[in-house]
Amino acid sequence: MSKNYQQVLALVFAVEKINKDPHFLPNISLGFRLYDNNYNGGQTYENVISLLSERDKLTLIPPPLYGYESYYGYGQPSYNMMGTEDAEKVTIFPNYNCQGHKKMVAVIGGLTSESSVQMANMLDVYKLPQIHSVLKKTHFNNSAVEDAFLNGTGELAMYDILNWIQLDNGSLVSVNVGEVTLHSTKNYSIAINEKMTLWNGKFIQPPHSVCSNKCLPGFHKMPLKANPKCCFQCTECPKGAISNQSDMDFCMKCKEDFYPNKARNKCILKSITFLSYTEPLGIVSVSIALYSFLLSALVLAMFIKHRDSAIVKANNRHLSYILLSSLMLCFLCSLLFIGQPRKMTCLLRQTAFGIIFSVSLATILAKTITVVLAFKATKPGSGTRKWLRPRLSYFFIMVCSLIQAVICIVWLGTSPPFPDADFYSEPGHIILECNESSPAALYSILGYMGLLALVSFIVAFLARKLPDRFNEAKFITFSMLVFCTVWMAFIPTYLSTKGKYMVAVEIFSILTSGVGLLGCIFLPKSYVILLHLDRNQKVQITSKYFHK
Incomplete structure (x- = not known):
């Protein structure tokens, strides 16, 4: 082929150039033998044997012919061309060489890697080096006036x-x-x-010259074990990561305030969310809280107006005033949970809720104990009348509330709540919330309220059948049952929700338990005051009320 012939001429030119210049290799002349294997493995092995052996006859034939042969050694080189018509006259003597002045220094590999491997198998026996290049990184024009380039391994890069x-x-x-x-x-x-x-x-x-299809954006290449590196499978980018180009080796993670789109090939800015006053859930919560506050205020005003009536006086009207006032504050404290969390609201909302509700529960417990003591005081010779003084009830409420206040102060002093942002609970949203910092403190507040409610429930349940016309122990029992049920359901629901819905669950629990206390304790009294004045009369407790 013409290009192979051009490569031969390039080699001849290089050898002659070196031999003519005395500064390259003084007193040494280069020569070469060139064989054509016709891309045949058997011919390659025969040529190697011929190269390693001496011949009994050399035939000089004028060029150009099919094959080329040249000798190298000391002195002037000779170039011998061996044609096919003279091949039968050549005899090969393996492992025999009588021309000691010619020394073989290296063998250049074949044009193909296959022939080079075949040559190496035999040359290794004789410990002869095989090289793949004479000239490296050389650029020149060949005889066809075409650009030719020899790369770093000496191979013609065409x-x-x-x-x-x-x-x-x-x-x-x-x-x-x-x-x-x-x-x-x-x-x-x-x-x-x-x-x-x-x-x-x-x-x-x-x-395609690959064993796998192209991975589209949104996917990345996953290598397959026991397969070539070019073999892979396309795997969808994991949660929170994207790939915006084809055939990416790995996915890029989005920043905290960004999230992947559905195709996972682009990061989108997250939206900020919290329970606001303007959204439907916030509007409903505010409406219920304000309505309950106004209802409590109306009941308080009615009790103050009818403070001298028998039903109001019989159930310790001063404790009723305290209970109604604390319920009004409970409804208002639910508003602290709505709106964008701030440092002050995060500090106040749980502590205010805990202390105010503790006052309500302590007041209910004081009212229940008062009912029991009042019944025992009616018995002849009873010494419990001294415990019916109002100051003792106020002191009891203050002590119970103070315990809850101490828990809240310790919480604020050691690990106070603070505004925080949740980037991961809801995809596509940054949730602004109050980080309670110490779940143990929060559950301590809830646990103490549960203790007060449980004690009130037990005492009221035991006093529910006392023969008093104005006995409210039954109503307190039912109200405590509602309160405990709401807050027992609150804990698992609170832990299973995220973001603004977690806040909504707590607001719902506050409002529901507050409305339960207001309705169960004060609705029957309000009904009597407004619609049955005949029953709202002072009746002397006589033996006929002890029929049970």
Whole structure:
């Protein structure tokens, strides 16, 4: 082929150039032998044996012919061309060489890697080195006035692209449809004539030279074990990560304030969310809280107006005033949970709720104890009348509330709540919330309120059948049952929700338990005061009320 012939001329030119210049290799002349194996493995092995052996006859034939042979050694080199018509006159004597003045220093590999491996198998026995290049990184014009480039391994960086076509008779022919040219170590060009390219009937376009399909944006390449590196499977980017290009080896994680879109090929800015006054859930919560506050205020005003009536006086009207006032504050404290969390609201909302509700529960417990003591005081010779003084009830309420206040002060002093942002609970949202900082302190507040409610429930349950016309122990029992049920359901619901819905659950529990106390304790009294004045009369407790 013409290009192989050009490569031979390049080698001859280089050797002659070195031999003519005394400064390159003084007193040493280079020579070479060149063999053509016709891309045949058997011929390659025979050529190697010939190279390693002496011959009994050398025939000089004028060039140019099919094969080339040249000798190298000391002194002037001789170039011998061996033609096919003289091949039968040559006799090979393996392992015999009588020309001691010629020394073999190296063997250049074949044009293909296959022939080079075949040569190496035999040269290794004789410990002869095999090289793949004479000139490296050399750029020159060949005899066809074409640019030629020898890369770092000494290989000519020009490659033909062949299209193998199967004919009707079953034979294969190759058609040169393009060329790859390496202009430099980092610059190359590919030229393909698509019109000359014929494809198999199964292909309608050039096939991909990979064993896996391209990974689209939103996916990344996952290597397959026991497979080549070019074989992979496309795996969707994990949660919180994206890939915005094809065939990415890994996905990029979005920043904290961004989240992936549905296709996971783009990061989108998260929206800020919290339970606000303007959204439906916030409007409903505020409406219920204000309505309950106004209802409590009306009941308080009614009790003050009818403070001298029998039903108001019989149930310790001063404790009723305290209970109604604390319930009004309970409804208002629920408003602290609505709106964007601030430092002050985070500090106050749980502590205010805990202390105010403790006052309400302590007042209910004091009212229940008062009912029991009042019944025992009616018995002849009873010494419990001294415990019915109002100051003792106030002192009891103050002590119970003070215990809750101490818990809250310790919480604020050691690990106070603070405004925080949750980036991960809800995809696409940044939740502004109050970080309670110490769950143990919060559950201590709830646990203490539960203790007060449980004691009130037990005492009221035991006193529910006392023969008093104005006995409210039954109503207190039912109100404590509602209160305990609400807060027992609150804890698992609170822990299973996130974001603003967690806040809404607590607001609902506060309002529901407060309305339960207001309705169960004061609704029956209000009914009597407003609609049955005949029953709101002072009646002397006589033995007929002890019929049970």
